[in-house]
Amino acid sequence: MGPLQGIRVIELAGIGPGPFCGMLLADLGAEVVLVDRKGGALPFGAQPKHDLTRRGKRSIALDLKQPGAAEVVLRLVEQADALIEGFRPGVMERLGLGPDVCLARNPRLVFGRLTGWGQHGPLANAAGHDINYVALSGILNHGGHRDSAPSIPPTVVGDIGGGAMFMALGLVSGILRARETGEGQVIDGAITDGCAVMSMLVQGLRSQRLWIDRRQSNALDGGAHWYDCYQCADGEWISVGALEPQFYQLLLQKCGLTGQGLEQAQFDFANWPAHKEKFAAVFRQRTRAEWCELLEGTDVCFAPVLSFAEAQQHPHNRARNAYVEVGGVTQPAPAPRFSATPGEVRSPPAGIGGDTNALLEAVGYSAEEIAALAGAGVV
Numbered sequence: 001m002g003p004l005q006g007i008r009v010i011e012l013a014g015i016g017p018g019p020f021c022g023m024l025l026a027d028l029g030a031e032v033v034l035v036d037r038k039g040g041a042l043p044f045g046a047q048p049k050h051d052l053t054r055r056g057k058r059s060i061a062l063d064l065k066q067p068g069a070a071e072v073v074l075r076l077v078e079q080a081d082a083l084i085e086g087f088r089p090g091v092m093e094r095l096g097l098g099p100d101v102c103l104a105r106n107p108r109l110v111f112g113r114l115t116g117w118g119q120h121g122p123l124a125n126a127a128g129h130d131i132n133y134v135a136l137s138g139i140l141n142h143g144g145h146r147d148s149a150p151s152i153p154p155t156v157v158g159d160i161g162g163g164a165m166f167m168a169l170g171l172v173s174g175i176l177r178a179r180e181t182g183e184g185q186v187i188d189g190a191i192t193d194g195c196a197v198m199s200m201l202v203q204g205l206r207s208q209r210l211w212i213d214r215r216q217s218n219a220l221d222g223g224a225h226w227y228d229c230y231q232c233a234d235g236e237w238i239s240v241g242a243l244e245p246q247f248y249q250l251l252l253q254k255c256g257l258t259g260q261g262l263e264q265a266q267f268d269f270a271n272w273p274a275h276k277e278k279f280a281a282v283f284r285q286r287t288r289a290e291w292c293e294l295l296e297g298t299d300v301c302f303a304p305v306l307s308f309a310e311a312q313q314h315p316h317n318r319a320r321n322a323y324v325e326v327g328g329v330t331q332p333a334p335a336p337r338f339s340a341t342p343g344e345v346r347s348p349p350a351g352i353g354g355d356t357n358a359l360l361e362a363v364g365y366s367a368e369e370i371a372a373l374a375g376a377g378v379v
Contacts, residue, residue: 002029002338002342003341004028004172005029007025009026009084011032011035011057012035012085014085016086016163017159017191018086018167020163021164021168021171026057028343031058033057033058033080034057034060035062035073035076038379042352048350048352052329052349053349056347059350059351059353060072060360061356061379064095066377067376067378068373069095074097074105075363077106077109080106082112083102083112084114085113085114086114089113099111108182109178110178112170113186113189114191116192117191129155130158131158134158136192137162137195137196137198139195142213146215159191162191162192163189166189167189219243225272227241228240230279230280232286232287233284234287237288238292240295247300250298255279256282291304292304333345
């Protein structure tokens with residue numbers, strides 16, 4: 001049933017990190033109630049079936065600007081352990097659902113506020129997206145080739161890594177404390193803060209002058225010949241990351257590069273570009289499949305660069321059941337793996353408002369009251 005069985009979470013519908021955070025909690029057993037916008041549409045015009053962050057949740061559709069809507073949410077809050085919202089600062093307060101109001105109804109509530117810039121600071125009220133938050137943290141500056149523009153990663157570094165993951169940890173931490181003390185609290189989750197923490201390894205190297213602020217000039221940003229992606233004879237790509245000396249020596253051996261002056265050149269920074277040309281020439285001699293046959297599963301620290309479709313079919317991912325099919329849609333399975341209380345995808349993505357009546361009944365609304373709310377356009 002998942003390690004978070006028995007925990008109840010209210011998620012105010014949004015885009016990006018909030019829905020992903022709620023999905024993580026639902027995958028691990030929490031009961032997540034999604035407060036959708038009545039009459040609203042999903043991001044990018046997606047159908048609920050394909051908005052995978054909605055999996056394992058239930059949905060109630062409300063017009064939060066209508067009188068009586070805030071009271072519905074507050075009744076849900078009374079039975080919840082946590083709430084997730086991703087609006088700009090001040091929006092929840094204007095809706096009558098600010099932290100003070102919610103904590104007054106449920107003093108044990110952990111109120112998670114997940115935004116790009118945080119609840120205060122010069123940028124707090126500005127719009128933004130993943131690319132902007134990653135840029136402000138300094139991370140974006142170090143992706144890509146030396147003499148080109150920074151490369152833009154998919155929205156996993158900021159929204160997911162710096163935002164959703166940190167908020168999920170924060171909510172669980174807050175819930176643990178609330179269960180000991182009876183006191184809830186507010187979590188200010190800024191994606192920029194999370195991204196800053198995610199750069200900790202690089203920041204430590206930089207403080208020792210082992211990292212310079214220039215793209216593709218460092219050991220772990222594609223500057224080294226032994227830590228980069230290379231194109232193969234068939235136009236496909238592979239990745240190598242032979243950081244440790246013994247792995248580097250094995251890579252040279254496997255690639256037929258021993259005896260060419262590279263054995264002592266792993267940290268020959270000045271000649272990394274020249275060494276990289278040698279590696280590139282070697283990797284262009286075989287197809288990706290041939291390199292997989294030679295290198296995959298060895299200690300050279302190797303993996304083919306796969307598309308999402310290829311990743312679903314890779315033998316390692318298949319052996320671990322890393323992907324599951326739910327409602328006719330193949331998608332990543334819950335992670336991490338628990339031995340005693342494994343997570344699971346309990347249901348396909350929730351349709352907008354599909355559980356409205358059941359959820360209203362669960363918090364004490366009568367059939368007549370539900371009909372009145374519908375008649376007034378609240379639900």
